[in-house]
Amino acid sequence: MGLQSVGPDRACWSQTPGDEMGCDSLVDMQALEVLGSGYTKLVVKANLAGGPAVALKLVNEQGIDMGKCVEEFNEPEACRKLVAYKLKKEMVLLKRLQHPNVIGAREAESRGGAEGGRLAVILEQGTPLQMIQLLQSPWEDRFRVCLDLVRLLHFLSSSPLGSVALLDFQPRQFVMVSGTLKLTDLDDVSAEPTRCQTGEDCTLLFPQRNFTVPCVRGLCDGLNQKRNMYNAYRYFFTYLLPHQAPPTLTHLVDHIMNSTGELKSDINETLQAFEELLAQYQSGAHMDTLPASELSDYSLLWRTGVSGGEYRCWLSYSAQGCVLSVHNPREAAHICNSHSQCSSFSLTGQRTWSGRLLASFRSSSAQLVPDGTSDVYVKKTTVSITTAL
Secondary structure, eight states: OOEEEEEEEEEEEESSSTTTOOOGTTTTTTEEEEEEEEEEEEEEEEEOTTTTEEEEEEEEEEEEHHHHHHHHHOOOHHHHHHHHHHHHHHHHHHHOOOOOBBOOEEEEOOOOOOOEEEEEEEEEEEEEHHHHHHTTSSSHHHHHHHHHHHHHHHHHHTTTSSEEESSOOOOGEEEETTEEEEEEOTTTTEEEOOOOGGGGGSEEEESSSSOOOOTTTTTTTTTHHHHHHHHHHIIIIHHSSSSSSOOGGGHHHHHHHHHHHHTSSSSHHHHHHHHHHHHHHHHHHTTTTTTTTTGGGGEEETEEEEOOOOOOOOOOOOOSSEEESSHHHHHHHHHHHTTOOOOOEEEEOOOOOOOOOOEEEEEEOOOOEEOOOOOEEEEOOOOEEEEOO
């Protein structure tokens, strides 16, 4: 599929301050694959000159909206401008709603040529949010998605446009960029307040239940914020947050689930609850119930690695072995003791987004090897583990 380069008469803005990739990178762009299409827009993965792969949003020349307009008016260029309205709107929204959890974007527009101008929105390249994959991920990563979402909703509750509602609140509206959740589709956002005469005009209707917010001075008070919060609860928190949460933190998780499921807390209180949960998790408070003596079951070998002996475990960071996040070696020893096949674990200093260590667990068939970046803890009762030191 060919893409037309943006001409020399062009204007760009950068979503990320200090980003050096400018309009020159749009020259000789190369489409790699179509990522999605709709009535109005086409999204393709493209390589830009001298830059990384990005997602490029364009007017869908073969889309339903364009086809209907040309069929009725037979004015292709006028129809293109009309259909481009949604793309222009999205450009404005992306520019106004700049936040770490909103997709990074640039706008490009050509104004010359016999066929008139062309519009494009250049987006960070992300991967679609896969709920099935998330359900099989460690609790820490699922919690991060929920935390990112709450931080985004906190921003949207008092954004430069006012309180913004995500009217089409679905996982498909989000992507993951280097582990961070980002809103990528702003077609169906609204900052319009809902006017009312009585509280009956301020009812939120959901499939399982309804909520009513107060009518204050002719406006439904907090309706957009409440809509976002409950959708976050029913589409994200319900599936991602409670499952396999650390036992000593379940009271905090339960509080979040109850307060958001009943809309008892506003977004400020909800964000505070999530930040408290993160602080407790990072502090290692969830380890209070672990036996302190378990680490004494292991001998520490400095600057030693392990080869072979991989086995698979649930919620591993590696599909080929058992790699889990731990607060410290004591938690790793507790995990190893709970795995019947585990005879050793190694720590390289590699950490997760929250600062936890990644530990690799091995069976007795593993072999010790020299490694200046790793330390190995070997179970003292293990006699069959071999060495190549």
